[in-house]
Amino acid sequence: MIYTNNKQAAVVECKGLTKIYKRFLASQSKAVCALKNISLSVAEGQIVGLIGPNGAGKSTLLNLMAGLIFPTAGCVRVCGYPARSIEARKGLGYMPEHPAFLGRYSAWATLRYHGALLGLSRQAACVQIDKWNEQLQMDEYIDRPCGDFSQGMKQRLALAIALMSDPRFLLLDEPSNGLDPIGIIQLRDLLKKLRDAGTAIVISSHRLGELEKLTSDYIFLYRGEVVSFGDKITAGQVGRLRVELASNGIDVAQRLLSPGKLLSVSETELVIAVGDDNEAPDIVRSLAEGGARITSVLLQREDIENVFLRLYNERA
Amino acid sequence: MRAYELMKETFFRKMYIYIVHLSWFAVYGLFLMLEPEEDGFYRTFFIWGGFFLPLTLSAGIFGDDISSGRICVLATRPLWLGELYIYRLLGLSVQGGVHFILAGGLLLIIHRFTGIGSTDNLGSWLFSCWLLFNTWAALSTSLSVVVKRAYNFVFLLAAFLFFGFLNSILSWNSPDDTTTEVINAFVRYVCPPFALLTKMAQGEYAKYSLIVGKYSAIKAVACVTHTIVLTVFYGLVGVLVLNRRQFAGSRE
Numbered sequence: 385m386i387y388t389n390n391k392q393a394a395v396v397e398c399k400g401l402t403k404i405y406k407r408f409l410a411s412q413s414k415a416v417c418a419l420k421n422i423s424l425s426v427a428e429g430q431i432v433g434l435i436g437p438n439g440a441g442k443s444t445l446l447n448l449m450a451g452l453i454f455p456t457a458g459c460v461r462v463c464g465y466p467a468r469s470i471e472a473r474k475g476l477g478y479m480p481e482h483p484a485f486l487g488r489y490s491a492w493a494t495l496r497y498h499g500a501l502l503g504l505s506r507q508a509a510c511v512q513i514d515k516w517n518e519q520l521q522m523d524e525y526i527d528r529p530c531g532d533f534s535q536g537m538k539q540r541l542a543l544a545i546a547l548m549s550d551p552r553f554l555l556l557d558e559p560s561n562g563l564d565p566i567g568i569i570q571l572r573d574l575l576k577k578l579r580d581a582g583t584a585i586v587i588s589s590h591r592l593g594e595l596e597k598l599t600s601d602y603i604f605l606y607r608g609e610v611v612s613f614g615d616k617i618t619a620g621q622v623g624r625l626r627v628e629l630a631s632n633g634i635d636v637a638q639r640l641l642s643p644g645k646l647l648s649v650s651e652t653e654l655v656i657a658v659g660d661d662n663e664a665p666d667i668v669r670s671l672a673e674g675g676a677r678i679t680s681v682l683l684q685r686e687d688i689e690n691v692f693l694r695l696y697n698e699r700a
Numbered sequence: 701m702r703a704y705e706l707m708k709e710t711f712f713r714k715m716y717i718y719i720v721h722l723s724w725f726a727v728y729g730l731f732l733m734l735e736p737e738e739d740g741f742y743r744t745f746f747i748w749g750g751f752f753l754p755l756t757l758s759a760g761i762f763g764d765d766i767s768s769g770r771i772c773v774l775a776t777r778p779l780w781l782g783e784l785y786i787y788r789l790l791g792l793s794v795q796g797g798v799h800f801i802l803a804g805g806l807l808l809i810i811h812r813f814t815g816i817g818s819t820d821n822l823g824s825w826l827f828s829c830w831l832l833f834n835t836w837a838a839l840s841t842s843l844s845v846v847v848k849r850a851y852n853f854v855f856l857l858a859a860f861l862f863f864g865f866l867n868s869i870l871s872w873n874s875p876d877d878t879t880t881e882v883i884n885a886f887v888r889y890v891c892p893p894f895a896l897l898t899k900m901a902q903g904e905y906a907k908y909s910l911i912v913g914k915y916s917a918i919k920a921v922a923c924v925t926h927t928i929v930l931t932v933f934y935g936l937v938g939v940l941v942l943n944r945r946q947f948a949g950s951r952e
Binding site for chain 2: 450451471476477479482484485486488499500502503504505509542545549
């Protein structure tokens, strides 16, 4: 399966990606296939949510995109280069789920350290540190040792580290872990700004509500396979059209609607499944033309949590 | 700047690093005061420092990063992973160098003002210790690339104690036994020439033979070369393993 957004250049491309974990000296039967033949791409200026139940292969896919592990088959290209190459890493910003730092280093020293690893000069590193310190509001604790940090402080610092290289491709693993509501809002705004500036962002998260506010593009993984991808999850999602009638609901439903579309029927209310936004006006029009006395209409879109549950239940 | 930061990190990454250095200074001082007449006895602790110091200072040098998941961020930086290894090893080497220079300086001061101890061959003595330090540091750092946390220290110490114990038992029972010879040969080639470096530092290397001729200078050069070759070899193994290693984030 290949998902591409043809409007923009692909920043990340995965082709036939398979990852099998084998235990040292263990038999073939004990090997675990974490990802099976996955092909996808993420374009610049796109935010993609990586979702799926535990053990679906999200971390494996992130690690492969970050070049931290080798694929068993297939390849990953970041900014046109193999994922583990230095050129690919120049365009990559990675924020792990559990960021760890040297406890004795202050946030400032940690950022300077990473600036050095990026090959920035002392002055350039200071400029970047000031920039991200201001954006992520770390002023209060930038001189404190990282060993004393709360989870939220660690998350902000990890994000600053990931952003120090002004990456073209940003990989975030549970970025809102431990952030307070203000932090979450700031993070969302920042990610939108980065997206608008052309950064491709992949976010692995179980906080579906947060993801929904950022993107409508998802990769749903289940047992190492891409079940659904792109904006099809949400664009093609099943919505509910709730129609309130003055009377004769059952009669109208029997005459005008196919049974497969009806989710619930009563004399005064019909709940109808709709495939997309364009379908709803047609249904309402046909009901009105068929003599139904409509008092109110409400289109309820299925949120990402329900989509997740539906996809999960279909598979499980 | 990259080299500086990575080398600096080896000095400041853990609090116990200072404690280790200070403890060894205390040990040198203690034995210098306790056994001032026994020429050179306290110097044995310099050589032991060449073994124990790199093990303790490099404990978890990569293993801690691997277990905490910090390595995942380091490995996504645009640099050749070998640089991480080389600069950290250089950092340890500088740390060892500074340690032995300070220890030698203290010895000189004590000798100057109290007359205790001896400063004969002090330069070559400290150089030998530093060579040993580098070899064990390379071996320990390479092991740290493979194992998590500070197990590199534990494994190396266990291996050292095991071989030491085995060798003493076998040497005591049957010094000319083939097994003893095999173990000695193995230790001779994979470990730095510990005894030879000791003798070299004492200016007695002419009495001992490695594999080459009778001239002391050649033997000294052979000793130094052997140690440097081992350091480079262990270092290369570490660099290769680090470049081929896969990393996964902490799931804690």
